[in-house]
Amino acid sequence: MAPKVWTTFTAKKSNGSDVKLRIQDMPPERLEEVLNFFDDYYNQNNAFYKLLGVSKNPKAVQESIEGMRQMFKAAPTKIVICCMDNGDAKPEIVGATAAGVTTSKDNIDDFMNFNIKTKEVTELYALFFELMKLYDVFKGKNVDRYSDERGLAVSKDYGVAVLKELLNVRRKLCKELNVPLSAFWAMSTDQQNAAEADGWETAFEVTRDEVAKKLGVTITEDPATYRLVVGTAL
Template identity: 65%
Template sequence: MASKVWSTFTAKKSNGSEVKLRIQDMPADKFEEVLIFLEDYYINNNVFYKIVGFSKNPEAVKESLDIMRQMLQGSPHSIVVCCEDKGDAVGEIVGVTVTSVITNKENLDDFLNLNFKTKEVAEIFAIYGELLKLYDVFKGKNIDRFADDRGLAVSIDYGVEVLKELLNVRRKLCKELNTPLSVIWALSNDVQRAAEAAGWETAFEVSREEVGKKTGVKITEEPVTYKIMIGKSL
């Protein structure tokens, strides 16, 4: 069965060349390639992974990927890839977005109180645990379910244009997932700009200094504020 194609478009690479791209559901045989891509462009570029020194400990990277593999294989997720459009073939993957539906019946502690092998992974989960306490999407938007972010990454050869298209597809996915909206913590200027361009709205905003106080880490990288952004169903 052919993977569903969500979008086709042309984008410029960092070298100025134009490439025809398409966004489609991930073919099953691309799963491991997607995990490697997320390691290269999500884990290695995420501000909090950098702060805790993730890349300096190969065991932490391995544990994080193992957790991600188990998570994606163990419960329903929507994994969408942006790739070079090669007709029937899936060309080079240049972007990935992963979403999962969560409901107000789920217990946040089940997600946070896992047994971790490395201190870096434990620190990452603790940081995100503090972020999740800052704003209750269910109460704030009066909903009982939404499509939550499980990973968003784009190759260094591309930028905001591809991020925008992936976030636009996330809004389209809401109808298929039977959710009123999609949610993401926008932790970089590029993601914030792309989300705004794709019609997402800011539901909550907090300074990096406040996040630093809550999490006990020193943050010096841009942006100066982090945002919870909402993409309504298309």
């Protein structure tokens, strides 16, 4: 059976050319490719990833990829890819997002039920978990379950337009995942602009300096604030 196509659209590459794209369910056999894509464009561009120098340790890089794989297994997860709409049997992937489900009964430690060995990844998850504690989606939005982010990335040849389409599909996925809304921490200017363009609400915002002080680290990379954004189901 052919993967479900959620939307088709045209976007501009960084060189100015127009390209036809589609967002579809990820074929299972492309999982490893998607994991590597996330590492190239999601992990490597994350402020915490850079801060801790994860990319400088090959073992830490592999462990961070394994961490994503474990997250995909820990709870219901839906992965969609944005790819060329050119008739190829295996079209080039230019974007991807993974939407998981978190409930009020979940224990966050269950999502990382594998033996972490590297110092970098241990500290990486510690920072992420501290960030997640800053805003309680369950209480703030009066829900007992929601779709969280397990990955959101776009190739450097594209930008906000493709991110916006992926976020729009994330909202559509809510019905399939049986949740009322989707939420994630927008930690880049492109993510924040895409969320705003697709009508996501900023439920909580904190300055980069406040986060750095709370975590006992120094963060100098933009944006100046991080936003917990919420998109209602479509």
